[in-house]
Amino acid sequence: MPWHYPSAYPTLPAMAKKTPYLVVTASRTDDGAPVYFRAQSKDWSEQIAEASVVQGESVADELVAVARAQERAVCDPYPMYVDRAEGGAAVPVSARERIRSEGPTTPLRRPDPQS
Amino acid sequence: MYQYDQYDQRIVEERSRQFRGQVQRRLSGEILEDEFKPLRLQNGLYMQLHAYMLRVAVPYGLLSSTQMRKLAHIARTYDKGYGHLTTRQNMQFNWPTLEGVANILDELASVQMHAVQTSGNCIRNTTSDQFAGVTRDELEDPRPYAEIIRQWSTFHPEFAFLPRKFKIAVNATPDDDRAAVYFHDIGVKLVENGAGERGFEVLAGGGLGRTPHIGQTVRKFLPKEHLLSYLESILRVYNQFGRRDNKFKARIKILVNALGIEEFSRRVEEEWEQIKDGDMLLPEEEIERVKKHFAPHAYETLPDSDSELAALALDKDRAFGNWVKNNVRPHKVPGYASVTISVKDKEIPPGDLSDYQMDQVADLADRYSFGEMRITHTQNLVLADVKVSQLRELHEKLVAVNLGNANANHIADMITCPGLDFCNLANARSIPIGMRIIDRFDDIDYMNDIGDVNLKISGCINACGHHHVGNIGILGIDKQGVEHYQLMLGGSAGNDASLGQIVGPAFTQDEIVGAVDTVLQRYLKERESADETFIHCYRRVGMAPFKEALYGDN
Numbered sequence: 294m295p296w297h298y299p300s301a302y303p304t305l306p307a308m309a310k311k312t313p314y315l316v317v318t319a320s321r322t323d324d325g326a327p328v329y330f331r332a333q334s335k336d337w338s339e340q341i342a343e344a345s346v347v348q349g350e351s352v353a354d355e356l357v358a359v360a361r362a363q364e365r366a367v368c369d370p371y372p373m374y375v376d377r378a379e380g381g382a383a384v385p386v387s388a389r390e391r392i393r394s395e396g397p398t399t400p401l402r403r404p405d406p407q408s
Numbered sequence: 409m410y411q412y413d414q415y416d417q418r419i420v421e422e423r424s425r426q427f428r429g430q431v432q433r434r435l436s437g438e439i440l441e442d443e444f445k446p447l448r449l450q451n452g453l454y455m456q457l458h459a460y461m462l463r464v465a466v467p468y469g470l471l472s473s474t475q476m477r478k479l480a481h482i483a484r485t486y487d488k489g490y491g492h493l494t495t496r497q498n499m500q501f502n503w504p505t506l507e508g509v510a511n512i513l514d515e516l517a518s519v520q521m522h523a524v525q526t527s528g529n530c531i532r533n534t535t536s537d538q539f540a541g542v543t544r545d546e547l548e549d550p551r552p553y554a555e556i557i558r559q560w561s562t563f564h565p566e567f568a569f570l571p572r573k574f575k576i577a578v579n580a581t582p583d584d585d586r587a588a589v590y591f592h593d594i595g596v597k598l599v600e601n602g603a604g605e606r607g608f609e610v611l612a613g614g615g616l617g618r619t620p621h622i623g624q625t626v627r628k629f630l631p632k633e634h635l636l637s638y639l640e641s642i643l644r645v646y647n648q649f650g651r652r653d654n655k656f657k658a659r660i661k662i663l664v665n666a667l668g669i670e671e672f673s674r675r676v677e678e679e680w681e682q683i684k685d686g687d688m689l690l691p692e693e694e695i696e697r698v699k700k701h702f703a704p705h706a707y708e709t710l711p712d713s714d715s716e717l718a719a720l721a722l723d724k725d726r727a728f729g730n731w732v733k734n735n736v737r738p739h740k741v742p743g744y745a746s747v748t749i750s751v752k753d754k755e756i757p758p759g760d761l762s763d764y765q766m767d768q769v770a771d772l773a774d775r776y777s778f779g780e781m782r783i784t785h786t787q788n789l790v791l792a793d794v795k796v797s798q799l800r801e802l803h804e805k806l807v808a809v810n811l812g813n814a815n816a817n818h819i820a821d822m823i824t825c826p827g828l829d830f831c832n833l834a835n836a837r838s839i840p841i842g843m844r845i846i847d848r849f850d851d852i853d854y855m856n857d858i859g860d861v862n863l864k865i866s867g868c869i870n871a872c873g874h875h876h877v878g879n880i881g882i883l884g885i886d887k888q889g890v891e892h893y894q895l896m897l898g899g900s901a902g903n904d905a906s907l908g909q910i911v912g913p914a915f916t917q918d919e920i921v922g923a924v925d926t927v928l929q930r931y932l933k934e935r936e937s938a939d940e941t942f943i944h945c946y947r948r949v950g951m952a953p954f955k956e957a958l959y960g961d962n
């Protein structure tokens with residue numbers, strides 16, 4: 294049956310898989326961009342690789358509480374599960390969070406025709 | 409088209425000024441997201457996966473070239489250089505900053521536009537037929553009534569906090585419902601009664617989402633002067649009895665089905681008896697006043713062009729001929745035609761227009777179509793009033809800006825919701841699936857052979873992509889943590905309204921495009937002749953042959 298047209302887009306990993314690791318994320322108030330919490334400097338990075346990774350849900354909840362003090366800068370902080378890449382940096386485990394951290398998987402704007 | 413009076417203009421400017429103050433308070437930390445969220449939603453501002461999203465209201469999809477140029481300017485200045493056409497005939501921007509939105513609202517107000525009531529539990533943009541006023545098969549132009557409904561519903565104090573969002577559509581073609589009135593909270597159909605008088609058939613309780621329902625008739629014939637009092641009565645019954653305890657049961661369709669249409673209608677009529685002769689009566693003069701805004705353009709007197717149009721469809725330049733055949737339809741004025749500009753192309757998400765394309769279309773509208781255009785609920789554009797003698801020239805110019813595709817009403821002309829690439833609520837991506845289907849059926853001869861068929865894709869059960877009413881519907885689901893796609897067949901949003909049925913187990917993203925192809929190959933084998941469209945063939949042969957083609961004997 295001719296029904297295999299392999300996708301030009303990545304096959305995404307399982308959604309909402311539980312792992313031992315979590316980071317805290319939110320949407321930045323200025324522009325809605327996804328940002329990730331850095332516990333030590335108590336600020337936010339656009340790079341998930343720079344996020345503070347914690348182990349266990351209760352520790353993550355404590356981090357969310359700290360992050361909540363910054364609700365001028367961000368909206369609705371929440372914990373999310375991650376895997377750890379080499380070097381310990383966080384990698385999202387759900388398709389949603391992966392797309393959120395990397396941007397849409399589709400082209401954004403058609404280039405203008407050459408005149 | 410409708411022009412704001414001083415009162416309209418003042419209220420929109422005032423609203424924009426208020427929102428700027430709210431943004432400043434949010435940015436300074438004076439208010440936090442919990443307080444700000446209801447304020448931003450009242451101005452059409454959502455938070456999506458990557459950024460804010462602003463939905464701009466385009467009443468019944470009608471835009472002037474000045475407004476389109478303004479949208480292009482907004483896309484270029486405050487966004488990433490493109491906008492997205494929606495199924496409520498609106499345009500949305502996916503990347504504005506909060507401060508930018510305050511400026512955008514000012515820019516919109518300067519061309520009589522706004523983003524009010526494009527989100528939240530209120531009455532949303534009233535939609536209508538994209539060929540309103542120019543099609544031969546309508547009783548009369550439905551847009552004056554859509555405009556009257558817009559004026560009544562905008563800032564209506566009683567209906568600012570309904571149990572859920574509320575959508576109204578108006579249609580005026582008895583034989584061809586292009587406004588999907590059977591799938592709206594209220595559907596309004598212009599009809600004639602036995603005495604030849606014009607009025608409305610009023611439907612309620614239609615809708616898609618997780619529990620799809622086909623709208624039912626509340627009143628067979630409503631004299632025109634009672635339009636607003638009757639709508640008000642339906643809204644009051646809904647506002648009073650609609651469920652507020654459960655978001656998933658709060659739409660009017662649930663109430664209509666819980667009460668039964670007889671009891672629901674009885675309550676509406678009871679309410680209406682109280683108010684029908686009050687100050688909501690719509691005198692003929694008021695209808696005429698609004699109608700003046702939609703007066704026919706200054707058409708030239710030209711010879712009949714039906715045979716010319718038929719000949720152009722067979723033109724030896726096949727790209728042009730196919731475009732005339734699929735994207736051009738006769739106009740009620742001799743010598744003119746209505747053009748659908750397909751915004752479906754394999755290179756770009758369905759319904760996305762760059763700022764450059766918006767400017768170009770605005771110029772083309774000025775040159776060929778009295779400076780107006782329409783957004784369709786199928787995420788395309790229409791130039792409604794083009795001279796047949798200028799079609800070739802127009803087509804060349806559209807091709808030059810990548811808007812000359814000849815796929816209107818065919819398999820590639822799909823509705824696609826934003827899905828997991830943008831939407832917070834999604835289970836799966838829709839846009840990449842849509843783009844791959846367009847790519848698969850890029851061969852115009854194959855597409856023409858398949859003929860009229862519509863495909864609709866939603867990234868979750870909320871059904872923004874209308875999958876229930878696609879002849880072929882695709883629903884994204886999360887199956888054990890991985891994106892999968894359910895295939896549905898047999899839906900229709902027209903006068904022959906029906907809901908699609910699930911064929912069988914869901915497909916992976918690598919399988920779904922081929923599954924659609926398999927269904928269409930089977931249709932080509934099963935159909936009695938090339939005149940039997942997919943939906944008619946499906947209704948004759950049923951699900952079994954398609955199921956067998958997809959799953960074999962399993």
Ligand code: SF4
Pocket residue numbers: 825826827828831832833834835866867868869870871872873
């Ligand atoms: S159908 Fe679901 S995924 Fe698609 S736009 Fe609506 S809510 Fe989002």
